[in-house]
Amino acid sequence: MEEFLAVGRNLDLFYYCFDVSIPEEYGKRIIQESGHFDYDPNLDDYYDYRKYGEDRIRQEQGVFLEHGYFVYLGEQPFWELMQEQEQNRETLSQEQGIGLY
Numbered sequence: 784m785e786e787f788l789a790v791g792r793n794l795d796l797f798y799y800c801f802d803v804s805i806p807e808e809y810g811k812r813i814i815q816e817s818g819h820f821d822y823d824p825n826l827d828d829y830y831d832y833r834k835y836g837e838d839r840i841r842q843e844q845g846v847f848l849e850h851g852y853f854v855y856l857g858e859q860p861f862w863e864l865m866q867e868q869e870q871n872r873e874t875l876s877q878e879q880g881i882g883l884y
Contacts, residue, residue: 796857803852810836
């Protein structure tokens with residue numbers, strides 16, 4: 784449960800790309816919609832969306848879930864983020880005299 788709360792508190796560190804299920808779809812979405820590239824629809828047949836998607840996934844270490852692609856974009860390792868959130872919760876509980884749930 785704590786992991787979900789930590790994710791919720793840090794949504795800006797996560798990216799979820801809905802309705803993509805394969806690297807080609809992800810690569811195409813990033814090239815066409817991210818605003819980071821000068822996309823030209825006249826060259827659509829020449830883009831290697833699959834390779835670009837595979838490279839991005841490998842670099843980001845993201846995963847495909849049931850309804851899309853999910854990636855953690857934070858700079859510190861995810862496990863450290865979770866540990867930090869747990870420590871913050873314990874400190875808050877101790878300061879307020881509230882038992883941990």
